[in-house]
Structure formats: C-alpha cells, structure tokens
Amino acid sequence: MREGKVKVVGFKDGGEEECDLLMGADGVKSVVRKALFGEEEKFGPKYSGTSGVGGFLTTPLPSSVVDKRAMVFTFGRNGFFGYSSGGPPSTDSLMWWSISGTDSLPSRQNLDRDEIKAKMQKRHANAADPVIRDVIAKADVDSVYPTWVMPDLPHWGENGIVLVGDATHALSPTTEQGVSQALEDAQTLSLLLGDTLKRAYGSVPPEETASPAEQEKDAVAVSLKLLYNIRALRTKAIAERGRRMDRPKTKMSAAQEYSMYCFFWLMMRFTF
Structure with a gap:
C-alpha cells in the first residue's frame, strides 16, 4: 500500500x-493490520491453546435435536463435544464439533487425519451419549481449526486506515459474537463518519483556515478515534468473557471437572 493524498491499494x-x-475487515490474519502496525509480533494474533475439528455426518437425527430443535453440548475433563441439526430433519444431516486444548499449534500443512481422529476418539471414548460414540466412530476428520485471539491494540485506526471485526478484536467462537461485533463496528463507524463529514461539509460552516480536503481528513481522523473510544471497552469485555467460557473446553484436573459439574447443576437448578 502506498500513501499520499489518497491511499493506493495493490492486489x-x-x-x-x-x-x-481503507477499512480492514480482512480477518484475524489481516493484511491491513500489518500495513497499520507493521510486522511486530505483539500486534498479531495469538493461538488460544484450543483447536477444533468438526463436520457433517449423514445419520438419523436424535429426538432431542428434532423435537426440541436443540443444540447438545457435552463438557468433560478432556474437552468439549457438541452437535445439532445440519439442515432440515428430512436431510438426516448431523453437524458436530469437538474442541480441546492442545500443547502446540496444529499444522495444516502436515496434518495427519488418522492421528487427529484417533485423538478425538480417545478424548471421547467414555462418553455416555450414544450419539457422540456413533459420531466419533463414523465421522471423517478433514481439517483442524485453531482458535485465534487478538491482543489489545493501542488504537483501531489512523492516517486513513481503520480495522473492524476480527482484524482488531478476534473473539472466541464460544461468545458467538464475532459477526455481531463486526457489524456493530461497521454501523458505529458509518454513523460517526456521517456525522463528522456532515459537520465538515453540511450544516456546520467549514473552517476558513482549512481546505475541503483537510477538513475531510480531519473528520475521518475524529471518526476513527471515536470508534476506538466507543467500541474498545465493549469488545474487550466480551473477549474476557469468552476466555472464561473457554476454560471448560481445555484439559482439567478432577477437582476442576467436578467443580464445573457442580456449577452447571446449580445453574440449571436455580435458573428461571
């Protein structure tokens, strides 16, 4: 990317x-973020320590999924397993996923599918749920999906470059907030730009000492600063909640496991 009076983006x-x-909505491994902050590792994504596998299996759906339209989650000492309908019940498509802690970042280039499947089967070998036992026996594992998170950034944009979504605040899938927060970023930025540009060119008379181009540049700079001030605390709170929610998906001691079971029992017992 070259800078001057305007940005020149190369493809x-x-x-x-x-x-x-230039808005960088290009994900956790954002190229635009590198243009903004450089190649320093401290501004890049961090492996969360958990990875997942999953897919779809053609099989009759269990009644718990069909009758209640439910998603079933099972937590255990060695990881997490979930499943739900992958389409209309008539398609007999079961969507499943398994998440667990791993000591190192899995390599997709050197992925041993048989080894990944064997580890999954070992993790869930003692599952009481017959659906889980059926899935791990029949399902193929084509890939592994590491979970990435982002460190706190000092800002989200300057000099006509701004980041939104996973490019700036990658959230754990457990929060189910990745797309929602990206949309909130975009809407907030659009409202801010609309207001500041209106002030530069519309109802508020332009400053006599500034050219229209300079006023536009100043309006954009104000919008980017306000975006960070408005949105950063909210997304940070969601990220922290996601980290707490992810703990039961990693390897646990026996004490941690039974503490988790007690928490779930109390939550179900006293939730109205």
Whole structure:
C-alpha cells in the first residue's frame, strides 16, 4: 500500500485502487493490520491453546435435536463435544464439533487425519451419549481449526486506515459474537463518519483556515478515534468473557471437572 493524498491499494493480480479511507475487515490474519502496525509480533494474533475439528455426518437425527430443535453440548475433563441439526430433519444431516486444548499449534500443512481422529476418539471414548460414540466412530476428520485471539491494540485506526471485526478484536467462537461485533463496528463507524463529514461539509460552516480536503481528513481522523473510544471497552469485555467460557473446553484436573459439574447443576437448578 502506498500513501499520499489518497491511499493506493495493490492486489495480487496487479490491480490497484485509490481510496481516501481503507477499512480492514480482512480477518484475524489481516493484511491491513500489518500495513497499520507493521510486522511486530505483539500486534498479531495469538493461538488460544484450543483447536477444533468438526463436520457433517449423514445419520438419523436424535429426538432431542428434532423435537426440541436443540443444540447438545457435552463438557468433560478432556474437552468439549457438541452437535445439532445440519439442515432440515428430512436431510438426516448431523453437524458436530469437538474442541480441546492442545500443547502446540496444529499444522495444516502436515496434518495427519488418522492421528487427529484417533485423538478425538480417545478424548471421547467414555462418553455416555450414544450419539457422540456413533459420531466419533463414523465421522471423517478433514481439517483442524485453531482458535485465534487478538491482543489489545493501542488504537483501531489512523492516517486513513481503520480495522473492524476480527482484524482488531478476534473473539472466541464460544461468545458467538464475532459477526455481531463486526457489524456493530461497521454501523458505529458509518454513523460517526456521517456525522463528522456532515459537520465538515453540511450544516456546520467549514473552517476558513482549512481546505475541503483537510477538513475531510480531519473528520475521518475524529471518526476513527471515536470508534476506538466507543467500541474498545465493549469488545474487550466480551473477549474476557469468552476466555472464561473457554476454560471448560481445555484439559482439567478432577477437582476442576467436578467443580464445573457442580456449577452447571446449580445453574440449571436455580435458573428461571
């Protein structure tokens, strides 16, 4: 990316586009974030210590899923297993996933599918749920999905570059907030830009000492600063909640496991 009066963004196919504001909504391994912060490791994604496998299995759906339209979650000392309908009941499609803690980041380039499946079967070998036993016996494992999180960034944008979504605050899948928070980022930014640009060109008379281009640049800078001030605390709180929720998905001691069971029992017993 080259900078001047406008941003010039280059693409792999050799094409280029000019823009006044570049929004990086390009995920946890964001290229735009590198353009903003550089290659320093402290600004990059961190492996959370958990990875998942999953997929779809053609099999009759259990009544708990069909009758109650339920998603079934099972927590254990060695990880987590979940399943739900992967389509209309008539399709007999069961969606399943298994998440567990791993000592090192799995390599997709050197993925041993048989080994990954064997480890999954070992983790859930003593599952009481017959659906889980059926899945781990029949399902194929095609890939592994590491979970990434983002460190707190000092800001989300400056000099006509801004980050939104996973590019700036990758959240644990457990929170189920990744897409929602990205949409909140985009809506907040659009409202801020609308207001600050209106003030620069609309109902508020322009400053006599600033050119229209300078006023626009100042309006964008104010919007990016306000976006961070408005959104950062909210997404940080969600990220911290996700880390707490992820703990039962990793390896636990016997004491931690039974403490978890007691917590779930109390939650179900006294939730109205």
